[in-house]
Amino acid sequence: GAGVSQSPSNKVTEKGKDVELRCDPISGHTALYWYRQRLGQGLEFLIYFQGNSAPDKSGLPSDRFSAERTGESVSTLTIQRTQQEDSAVYLCASSLRVQGEQYFGPGTRLTVT
Amino acid sequence: GQQLNQSPQSMFIQEGEDVSMNCTSSSIFNTWLWYKQEPGEGPVLLIALYKAGELTSNGRLTAQFGITRKDSFLNISASIPSDVGIYFCAGQNSGGSNYKLTFGKGTLLTVNP
Numbered sequence: 408g409a410g411v412s413q414s415p416s417n418k419v420t421e422k423g424k425d426v427e428l429r430c431d432p433i434s435g436h437t438a439l440y441w442y443r444q445r446l447g448q449g450l451e452f453l454i455y456f457q458g459n460s461a462p463d464k465s466g467l468p469s470d471r472f473s474a475e476r477t478g479e480s481v482s483t484l485t486i487q488r489t490q491q492e493d494s495a496v497y498l499c500a501s502s503l504r505v506q507g508e509q510y511f512g513p514g515t516r517l518t519v520t
Numbered sequence: 521g522q523q524l525n526q527s528p529q530s531m532f533i534q535e536g537e538d539v540s541m542n543c544t545s546s547s548i549f550n551t552w553l554w555y556k557q558e559p560g561e562g563p564v565l566l567i568a569l570y571k572a573g574e575l576t577s578n579g580r581l582t583a584q585f586g587i588t589r590k591d592s593f594l595n596i597s598a599s600i601p602s603d604v605g606i607y608f609c610a611g612q613n614s615g616g617s618n619y620k621l622t623f624g625k626g627t628l629l630t631v632n633p
Contacts, residue, residue, distance in 0.1 A: 449608055463620075498562050500621075511562035
């Protein structure tokens with residue numbers, strides 16, 4: 408079956424511009440996560456959605472970052488006024504249950520010039 | 521926040537050798553997951569562990585959930601060239617409203633044919 412998909416796969420933007428990244432989770436997965444992976448590093452948690460509950464935004468690094476999810480489907484991560492330190496791979500994961508396996512998409516590589 | 525120490529940072533081995541890597545945490549996790557990531561792709565789940573002391577295999581891979589719940593190891597037996605990649609451990613808690621994964625920084629595995 409279809410896995411987690413993300414778009415675009417690559418995004419180059421100028422400093423100060425806004426970007427929007429998209430994640431399509433596996434159908435039926437109620438939980439959705441966004442992570443950030445800087446070059447040569449592990450993944451850092453950004454935000455978590457579970458069903459219709461309020462999202463946990465505790466990992467967002469600044470108020471320039473926001474995310475939305477419509478029901479149990481698509482999610483978008485928006486970064487406003489991008490900075491060079493925002494350059495990273497942004498990964499989305501979904502899971503069927505809250506406990507346990509999370510399945511990752513291929514990521515969006517963001518480069519801020 | 522919780523810290524995961526993953527070691528070694530990198531390994532260069534000959535095809536056919538066995539490999540061992542481990543993660544230790546400053547605090548307890550209820551779930552340990554091991555992922556493999558190849559260049560340009562998202563992490564792929566290898567093994568999930570849910571109980572302290574649990575030993576689980578997936579083909580040539582074996583992972584254990586440490587009895588103290590603060591550590592886990594992954595072994596790869598009889599390595600082959602396609603084992604090349606970065607291996608990440610990740611811990612998850614089941615309390616509260618967030619089931620985010622906390623990741624180690626990865627072990628880069630190179631297999632010499």
